[in-house]
Amino acid sequence: MTLEKTTINRRSFLKVSALAGGGMMLSFSWLAGCKPTPDGVLALPKAWFELNSYIKIGENGIVTLMAPNPEFGSNVKTSLPMILADELDIDWKNVIVAQADFFPERFERQFTGGSQSIRQGWKILRTAGATARQMLINATAQAWSVPAEEITTADGILHHESSGKKAGYGEMASRAAGVPIPEEVQLKKVSDFKIIGTSRKNVDGVNIVTGKPLFGMDYTQQGMLIAMIAHPPAFGLKVKSVEDAAARSMPGIKDVFTIKTLSDDYERNGFDTTTFTELVVVVGSTTWEVMNAKKALKIEWEEISDSDIIVQGWGGKQTVKIPAGLESTTGHKAKMAEMAKRPANVLRKDGDPEGAFKKAAKILERTYSAPYLAHNTMEPVNCFAHVTAEKAEIFGPIQAPEFIVQSLSARLGLPKEKIHIKLARMGGGFGQRAYGHHMVEAAVISQKINAPVKMVYTREDDMTYGIYRPTYVATYKAALDNDNNLIGFQVRGGGIPEHPVHANRFPAGAVENYLAEGWQLDSNITIGAFRAPRSNFIAGAEQSFLDEVAELAGKDPIEFRLELLERARNNPVGSNNDYDADRYAGVLKLVKEKSKWLETQADVYRGVSAYFCHNSYVAEVLDIVIKNNNPVVQKVYAAVDCGIVVNPDAATNMGEGGIVDGIGNALYGEMTFQNGVPEKNNFDKYRMIRHSEAPKSIEIHFVQSETDPTGLGEPLFPPVFAALANALYKAKNKRLYDQPFVSGVTIDLKT
Amino acid sequence: MAVINLNVNGKKQAVDVDPQTPMLWVLREHLNLVGTKYGCGIAACGACTIHLEGMAVRSCQLPVSSAENKAITTIEGLSENGDHPVQKAWLEHDVPQCGYCQSGQIMTAVALLHDNPNPTDAEIESAMHGNICRCGTYLRIRAAVKTAAKSQSL
Numbered sequence: 001m002t003l004e005k006t007t008i009n010r011r012s013f014l015k016v017s018a019l020a021g022g023g024m025m026l027s028f029s030w031l032a033g034c035k036p037t038p039d040g041v042l043a044l045p046k047a048w049f050e051l052n053s054y055i056k057i058g059e060n061g062i063v064t065l066m067a068p069n070p071e072f073g074s075n076v077k078t079s080l081p082m083i084l085a086d087e088l089d090i091d092w093k094n095v096i097v098a099q100a101d102f103f104p105e106r107f108e109r110q111f112t113g114g115s116q117s118i119r120q121g122w123k124i125l126r127t128a129g130a131t132a133r134q135m136l137i138n139a140t141a142q143a144w145s146v147p148a149e150e151i152t153t154a155d156g157i158l159h160h161e162s163s164g165k166k167a168g169y170g171e172m173a174s175r176a177a178g179v180p181i182p183e184e185v186q187l188k189k190v191s192d193f194k195i196i197g198t199s200r201k202n203v204d205g206v207n208i209v210t211g212k213p214l215f216g217m218d219y220t221q222q223g224m225l226i227a228m229i230a231h232p233p234a235f236g237l238k239v240k241s242v243e244d245a246a247a248r249s250m251p252g253i254k255d256v257f258t259i260k261t262l263s264d265d266y267e268r269n270g271f272d273t274t275t276f277t278e279l280v281v282v283v284g285s286t287t288w289e290v291m292n293a294k295k296a297l298k299i300e301w302e303e304i305s306d307s308d309i310i311v312q313g314w315g316g317k318q319t320v321k322i323p324a325g326l327e328s329t330t331g332h333k334a335k336m337a338e339m340a341k342r343p344a345n346v347l348r349k350d351g352d353p354e355g356a357f358k359k360a361a362k363i364l365e366r367t368y369s370a371p372y373l374a375h376n377t378m379e380p381v382n383c384f385a386h387v388t389a390e391k392a393e394i395f396g397p398i399q400a401p402e403f404i405v406q407s408l409s410a411r412l413g414l415p416k417e418k419i420h421i422k423l424a425r426m427g428g429g430f431g432q433r434a435y436g437h438h439m440v441e442a443a444v445i446s447q448k449i450n451a452p453v454k455m456v457y458t459r460e461d462d463m464t465y466g467i468y469r470p471t472y473v474a475t476y477k478a479a480l481d482n483d484n485n486l487i488g489f490q491v492r493g494g495g496i497p498e499h500p501v502h503a504n505r506f507p508a509g510a511v512e513n514y515l516a517e518g519w520q521l522d523s524n525i526t527i528g529a530f531r532a533p534r535s536n537f538i539a540g541a542e543q544s545f546l547d548e549v550a551e552l553a554g555k556d557p558i559e560f561r562l563e564l565l566e567r568a569r570n571n572p573v574g575s576n577n578d579y580d581a582d583r584y585a586g587v588l589k590l591v592k593e594k595s596k597w598l599e600t601q602a603d604v605y606r607g608v609s610a611y612f613c614h615n616s617y618v619a620e621v622l623d624i625v626i627k628n629n630n631p632v633v634q635k636v637y638a639a640v641d642c643g644i645v646v647n648p649d650a651a652t653n654m655g656e657g658g659i660v661d662g663i664g665n666a667l668y669g670e671m672t673f674q675n676g677v678p679e680k681n682n683f684d685k686y687r688m689i690r691h692s693e694a695p696k697s698i699e700i701h702f703v704q705s706e707t708d709p710t711g712l713g714e715p716l717f718p719p720v721f722a723a724l725a726n727a728l729y730k731a732k733n734k735r736l737y738d739q740p741f742v743s744g745v746t747i748d749l750k751t
Numbered sequence: 752m753a754v755i756n757l758n759v760n761g762k763k764q765a766v767d768v769d770p771q772t773p774m775l776w777v778l779r780e781h782l783n784l785v786g787t788k789y790g791c792g793i794a795a796c797g798a799c800t801i802h803l804e805g806m807a808v809r810s811c812q813l814p815v816s817s818a819e820n821k822a823i824t825t826i827e828g829l830s831e832n833g834d835h836p837v838q839k840a841w842l843e844h845d846v847p848q849c850g851y852c853q854s855g856q857i858m859t860a861v862a863l864l865h866d867n868p869n870p871t872d873a874e875i876e877s878a879m880h881g882n883i884c885r886c887g888t889y890l891r892i893r894a895a896v897k898t899a900a901k902s903q904s905l
């Protein structure tokens with residue numbers, strides 16, 4: 001049992017009111033209809049008693065738990081409240097989950113991304129649950145005049161054994177809301193968890209399958225107008241002039257104007273990425289009318305000139321160069337090939353890599369590349385805003401409200417406390433929704449027209465807006481000695497506008513002579529976080545390369561990796577290695593066992609890959625069969641070590657999603673440019689993985705663990721690129737170096 | 752503008768709109784049925800799938816005028832509380848991740864099972880080909896369609 005000081009989330013205990021019948025948290029009546037009512041419980045309580053920001057208990061024992069983080073499909077709206085519920089010691093069937101608004105005074109870290117929700121919420125939520133439980137116990141001890149230590153709890157019932165007294169949490173809730181907050185509370189032992197580690201259904205499942213309004217796109221209110229934007233058709237262009245007479249005269253159109261969202265000298269934070277700060281806006285009554293009017297705009301564009309923007313990053317203030325010019329994919333490729341030949345910034349060097357390559361018996365050098373990727377969340381960018389002189393109400397998809405509120409405040413001229421951001425369920429995020437430019441855009445439009453407005457991007461606006469996964473290239477070099485030991489290893493990675501190298505990750509630490517280098521090129525095409533940033537490319541490159549090195553060494557690819565990990569464990573090179581060699585080896589051994597790696601099956605071609613990112617370890621084996629001359633992914637096995645798994649079935653669902661998404665992006669994902677114009681603007685041109693191309697089955701095995709939980713939304717995604725490439729190599733006897741694989745000359749997966 | 756008589760989820764009602772307006776936007780903005788989603792607007796993603804006389808169609812490409820007086824079913828019309836066998840199967844398999852594509856997936860699946868109560872994997876894959884899920888829930892959808900097929904045949 002851990003004693004936990006409650007001070008870590010003191011702010012969670014600020015109360016709006018002890019009797020929070022209609023307090024802040026319930027103010028959003030539009031969502032009231034979507035609130036899940038617990039199974040078999042008909043009556044809502046007459047009064048709610050708030051024990052802290054996360055927990056309210058009704059006099060009838062019904063409990064409202066707040067889901068602090070925005071939901072984009074990773075199921076945090078269910079799994080985070082499960083953590084609260086377990087420590088509070090209640091029956092899950094009496095729980096109502098409500099989505100919290102962005103409210104930094106009351107909730108810690110309302111950010112969904114980087115696979116960190118569970119990891120960083122773990123202590124906070126357990127403490128909040130345990131503290132509320134202790135307050136119920138203390139209040140009951142007073143009421144019954146018995147020592148608090150003698151009171152036990154189970155499923156929302158307080159019990160004093162020697163006197164035989166029992167009471168439900170609901171009966172004691174009003175008293176509990178008035179007792180002092182304990183300084184320290186005891187957290188449960190892992191073996192005492194009753195809810196954590198059991199599969200619970202998505203709390204919004206019924207709302208989703210019945211089509212209830214949940215998403216930003218679905219929002220409406222009295223008097224709300226619709227706005228659409230026109231952004232430049234190419235990176236490197238800006239608005240020169242607008243001829244809007246025709247659009248203005250079309251039915252339903254209220255106004256056409258140009259907005260400037262951020263001033264050029266605005267000091268941005270890392271998530272203020274805004275591709276086009278000047279936009280043409282059409283406002284009208286309905287989406288269809290506005291869409292049509294937008295087509296009638298005649299806009300002249302002109303080229304931008306070189307500029308700098310100032311970004312406040314984690315490493316301090318940085319100046320980012322935005323070059324003028326209309327860039328093309330062919331130009332990018334030529335420049336990248338050139339850069340890849342030159343020495344780059346040394347990120348890490350161990351031993352004497354040059355010497356190792358001089359004395360090597362065998363050397364292997366390979367270059368891998370990947371294109372820009374568009375996020376393509378199924379819900380296009382949108383946001384509702386109603387800005388008045390006093391305040392701003394914002395509702396829309398956002399992974400990181402805390403990163404945009406400052407920009408809203410600065411741009412609108414309102415203090416942060418006057419900006420209320422309500423967190424919509426997101427129709428996908430994948431990193432793109434960490435960038436809140438759409439919130440600023442909607443707010444500026446609302447302020448300008450002085451009315452509530454919902455801004456909606458068309459799919460084309462969304463896909464051609466930028467914030468893409470960068471394009472990358474990496475060259476790997478390995479040196480083997482006469483006994484096929486890996487004596488030297490080099491990686492030189494680059495990209496536009498960032499490099500993908502994680503210098504301290506495996507196989508750093510496992511090779512005596514090691515060199516990692518990185519380079520990057522400026523561009524005016526904006527990029528952003530995309531499911532497992534950088535790892536989503538470098539894992540595929542590295543794990544494909546290791547497969548080829550293992551082959552050259554005449555070793556089984558799993559044994560080869562295990563040997564390296566053994567070295568990293570027993571006698572690590574350098575002191576700064578970003579991984580735990582035991583846990584890494586653990587997932588490889590588990591996937592080896594579960595996939596029956598050593599039993600070869602006729603006509604099944606297998607590839608293996610393993611990667612560590614976002615604090616979790618994953619190994620995958622992917623099986624391909626050939627049907628009608630086409631490779632078909634028959635099965636994927638994954639072994640995952642993410643510590644304790646809070647909600648196993650939901651975790652499995654997300655793991656399956658990461659694998660399917662990874663296969664899709666590896667095979668088809670690609671954005672290209674011609675004179676600054678993104679060449680794909682909708683799903684007829686941008687190929688996404690579809691039903692028939694998904695694996696026929698996926699088996700996910702979690703390592704049994706009592707370690708605090710780590711992330712899951714991202715870690716299953718990066719390794720599958722290489723598992724697929726390595727299996728395709730076995731099937732087709734051709735190594736694949738350039739993504740997307742489907743455009744490789746000899747592999748044709750097109751149906 | 753024109754007055755168009757509609758029959759949506761068994762309810763007769765009239766809307767006064769541009770007859771070219773896609774059914775998608777009439778449902779979402781005039782009838783307040785927002786379960787039908789906008790994903791691409793060009794019949795390439797399936798998010799907007801509804802039933803027109805029992806057939807799965809993409810409502811983003813269906814002018815409201817051509818749906819006049821025809822029976823339209825949307826996700827909201829499948830059941831009051833999510834107890835249509837396909838919705839139940841979806842809940843049993845806890846299919847959704849973000850959930851945005853799922854109305855369209857369900858509507859396609861319902862139409863498939865109507866025409867083919869016992870589809871094979873290949874038939875499911877081919878019928879559902881037009882419905883994209885970026886979250887990658889395809890395996891669960893396949894499993895849920897099979898569960899629904901079984902429960903419907905009981």
Ligand code: FES
Pocket residue numbers: 788789790791792793794795796797798799800809810811812
């Ligand atoms: S919105 Fe109709 S198919 Fe995509």
Ligand code: FES
Pocket residue numbers: 073378427428847848849850851852853883884885886887888
């Ligand atoms: S569940 Fe997110 S797109 Fe399908």
